[in-house]
Amino acid sequence: xxxxxxxxxxxxxxxxxxxxxxxxxxxxxxxxxxxxxxxxxxxxxxxxxxxxxxxxxxxxxxxxxxxxxxxxxxxxxxxxxxxxxxxxxxxxxxxxxxxxxxxxxxxxxxxxxxxxxxxxxxxxxxxxxxxxxxxxxxxxxxxxxxxxx
Numbered sequence: 001x002x003x004x005x006x007x008x009x010x011x012x013x014x015x016x017x018x019x020x021x022x023x024x025x026x027x028x029x030x031x032x033x034x035x036x037x038x039x040x041x042x043x044x045x046x047x048x049x050x051x052x053x054x055x056x057x058x059x060x061x062x063x064x065x066x067x068x069x070x071x072x073x074x075x076x077x078x079x080x081x082x083x084x085x086x087x088x089x090x091x092x093x094x095x096x097x098x099x100x101x102x103x104x105x106x107x108x109x110x111x112x113x114x115x116x117x118x119x120x121x122x123x124x125x126x127x128x129x130x131x132x133x134x135x136x137x138x139x140x141x142x143x144x145x146x147x148x149x
Contacts, residue, residue: 009094010143013130019145024126026085027144033081038065066106073102082144092141101140108136 011019041064046053053060072079077096078088089097089105097105112118112135122135131143 007092007131007141007143009092010090010131011145020130020132020143021146023087023132023144023146026087026146027082027126027132030079030081030085030087033084034065034068034079037080038068041068062110066110069106069109070099070102073097073105074099077102078147083147086147087144088147089142089144097142101142105136105140105142108139112136 013020038061042053042057042060045060045064046057069079073089074097076083076088077090082088089101091097091101112122118135125138126132126134129138131137133143137143
């Protein structure tokens with residue numbers, strides 16, 4: 001079975017491998033950039049709560065990160081870190097994410113981060129699948145690709 005059978009509207013990794021080259025590594029670097037940006041967004045939140053927010057820092061990081069990811073992925077189908085790495089998400093039709101897809105992808109990411117073995121499985125899948133799809137990507141039928149120029 002060829003990749004085009006499953007996702008006919010997405011670039012075929014056998015015919016157009018340039019869309020998938022180094023995407024897994026770029027996703028990892030984008031994740032680091034996004035984590036730094038989310039931490040930077042937390043600074044004013046903690047200050048506005050008169051530093052009481054420090055007692056709830058993991059929860060604030062979770063909420064801020066969730067909002068950040070949904071908002072940025074809805075905007076251009078990529079977080080700011082992904083934009084710097086020149087990658088973006090596409091759905092099974094080859095289109096950019098809308099709000100509901102961004103929300104569901106972020107929810108799947110959040111669940112996999114909360115249950116550590118799922119995150120390990122997701123990372124392994126990104127390295128082993130032909131399109132570099134993680135667990136959430138496989139469930140939703142989405143992919144991360146190098147942005148078209």
